[in-house]
Amino acid sequence: AQTVTQSQPEMSVQEAETVTLSCTYDTSESDYYLFWYKQPPSRQMILVIRQEAYKQQNATENRFSVNFQKAAKSFSLKISDSQLGDAAMYFCAYRSAQGNNDMRFGAGTRLTVKP
Amino acid sequence: DSGVTQTPKHLITATGQRVTLRCSPRSGDLSVYWYQQSLDQGLQFLIQYYNGEERAKGNILERFSAQQFPDLHSELNLSSLELGDSALYFCASSVATTNYGYTFGSGTRLTVV
Numbered sequence: 074a075q076t077v078t079q080s081q082p083e084m085s086v087q088e089a090e091t092v093t094l095s096c097t098y099d100t101s102e103s104d105y106y107l108f109w110y111k112q113p114p115s116r117q118m119i120l121v122i123r124q125e126a127y128k129q130q131n132a133t134e135n136r137f138s139v140n141f142q143k144a145a146k147s148f149s150l151k152i153s154d155s156q157l158g159d160a161a162m163y164f165c166a167y168r169s170a171q172g173n174n175d176m177r178f179g180a181g182t183r184l185t186v187k188p
Numbered sequence: 189d190s191g192v193t194q195t196p197k198h199l200i201t202a203t204g205q206r207v208t209l210r211c212s213p214r215s216g217d218l219s220v221y222w223y224q225q226s227l228d229q230g231l232q233f234l235i236q237y238y239n240g241e242e243r244a245k246g247n248i249l250e251r252f253s254a255q256q257f258p259d260l261h262s263e264l265n266l267s268s269l270e271l272g273d274s275a276l277y278f279c280a281s282s283v284a285t286t287n288y289g290y291t292f293g294s295g296t297r298l299t300v301v
Contacts, residue, residue: 106289110289116276117190117294117295118290166289175221175236176233179230180229180230181229
């Protein structure tokens with residue numbers, strides 16, 4: 074079974090600085106998708122960024138980018154120019170590309186942004 | 189508004205009772221997924237339906253059951269409730285095969301007292 078590990082329960086960053094959240098996963102599959110979701114205090118789950126495993130180029134969405142290392146099974150999220158509104162729980166997630174499968178989530182990293 | 193509608197938003201009930209959580213998926217999405225999130229923890233996959241049929245089961249207790257109806261809305265039934273069942277229950281939907289992840293509802297906060 075695929076597992077997702079987020080080794081940093083909590084992280085903090087100064088406003089306008091850069092922070093990197095770590096995620097590793099375990100799978101025997103070669104084709105899959107990876108995601109980062111943000112959960113602010115409202116508890117809504119918001120998709121931040123996604124990466125297809127077959128793509129070598131790292132995904133980027135404005136201030137959010139990933140460092141995808143397929144061989145190392147690592148998928149970190151970099152947040153640049155951190156803003157107060159970035160404070161939230163961040164979940165890394167894995168989904169197999171085989172058929173219609175469920176998504177597996179890591180335990181989450183709580184990000185605090187200091188003004 | 190994500191397009192996935194969950195009702196009710198909040199539910200308080202006593203131990204031993206039974207409740208039903210409802211989810212309407214985003215228009216066009218055939219798959220519905222249910223997740224449980226206990227306090228300050230990650231999301232645990234419960235069950236998945238696709239176009240009315242059960243597709244996958246996760247760590248769903250025997251006291252819990254779900255179904256997806258012809259109009260594609262889904263219901264999660266929780267019975268013989270225990271204090272430990274208190275959690276946020278999310279419904280998410282997606283098209284059949286997609287690399288776009290899920291669209292989540294806003295969740296139902298269940299408190300068992």
